[in-house]
Amino acid sequence: SQQGEEDPQALSIQEGENxxxxxxxxxxxxxxxxxxxxxxxxxxHLILIRSNEREKHSGRLRVTLDTSKKSSSLLITASRxxxxxSYFCATSPGGGSRLTFGEGTQLTVNP
Amino acid sequence: xxxxxxxxxxxxxxxGQSMTLQCAQDMNHEYMSWYRQDPGMGLRLIHxxxxxxxxxxxxxxxxYNVSRSTTEDFPLRLLSAAPSQxxxxxxxxxxxxxxxxxxxxxxxxRLTVT
Numbered sequence: 001s002q003q004g005e006e007d008p009q010a011l012s013i014q015e016g017e018n019x020x021x022x023x024x025x026x027x028x029x030x031x032x033x034x035x036x037x038x039x040x041x042x043x044x045h046l047i048l049i050r051s052n053e054r055e056k057h058s059g060r061l062r063v064t065l066d067t068s069k070k071s072s073s074l075l076i077t078a079s080r081x082x083x084x085x086s087y088f089c090a091t092s093p094g095g096g097s098r099l100t101f102g103e104g105t106q107l108t109v110n111p
Numbered sequence: 112x113x114x115x116x117x118x119x120x121x122x123x124x125x126x127g128q129s130m131t132l133q134c135a136q137d138m139n140h141e142y143m144s145w146y147r148q149d150p151g152m153g154l155r156l157i158h159x160x161x162x163x164x165x166x167x168x169x170x171x172x173x174x175y176n177v178s179r180s181t182t183e184d185f186p187l188r189l190l191s192a193a194p195s196q197x198x199x200x201x202x203x204x205x206x207x208x209x210x211x212x213x214x215x216x217x218x219x220x221r222l223t224v225t
Contacts, residue, residue: 030210042115042201042216043154088153092210097142097161098169099209103153 004032004089004102012108019076021105023089024069030092032065032072037086037104046074046087079109113137117202117217124192124224132187132220134202142205143185144169144214145177147198154201160185161208192224 007022023032031050035043047063049056049072056063062075076083086104093100118133136143144159146169156169160179174196176188185204189196199221203214 033213035214040218042218043203043214044216045213048211048213090214092208096210097144097159097167097208098156099144099214100156100170101146101154103151 004091004100006087006089006102006105008105009103010106010108012110013079014110015079015081017079017109019079019083019107019109021074021087021107023072023074023102025072025089025091026070027093029067032063033090033099034061034063034072034074035088035090035101037088039085043088076107079107081109081111083107083109115202115204115215115217117200117220119220120218122220122222124189124222126192126194126224128192130189130192132189132200132202132222134185134187134217135183136185136202136204136215137183138204138206138215139182140204140206140215141182142207142209142212143179144203144209145175145185145187146201146203147171147196148201148219149198157187157200159209189222192222194224196222197224198222 004025034046037043060077088104090101115136141162145157146154158177160166202217205212
């Protein structure tokens with residue numbers, strides 16, 4: 001079964017709006033990562049947030065982590081059509097070499 | 112810098128045929144993984160390696176073999192292809208254990224088994 005689950009499964013917004021995607025996970029983690037996948041391409045790493053961090057920023061991306069609720073959110077501000085992609089959270093239960101991905105959120109940004 | 116290179120990009124097999132999906136990275140990464148991606152199921156880990164000569168099973172290893180004779184290469188072998196193995200396969204590498212380091216992905220191999 002999947003460790004991480006994204007919500008919503010699909011999100012459609014207008015350019016300039018903010019997009020928020022959520023990830024819930026089941027077991028304790030060391031870190032949580034977010035990835036983006038453009039259609040027909042491999043995944044690209046966006047952000048890694050450690051379990052002792054509550055918030056992290058990278059450009060227009062803001063990631064929060066609430067370990068008490070076992071959840072994380074990815075906020076994309078001032079979205080652009082180029083942000084259209086699938087977004088995945090990934091965790092490694094117990095640390096180590098197995099990184100487990102959720103099913104992803106498909107974001108569509110309309111021009 | 113090529114990063115992670117996967118070949119072929121597309122492949123069609125008949126049931127029962129065997130083939131090898133190639134993966135090579137030029138970043139001197141110790142950690143390499145194979146995932147399959149199916150609609151509605153996200154990415155599932157098939158096999159992974161923590162260094163040359165060391166491999167281990169992931170979530171869905173049945174029907175696949177791997178070996179890691181060099182740091183650079185991590186081929187995935189389908190022993191006897193089945194329609195259930197129709198999927199997109201991704202290879203990834205990282206410099207540290209994946210829980211603590213970004214994965215670098217190839218662009219995938221789209222496999223169809225008829």
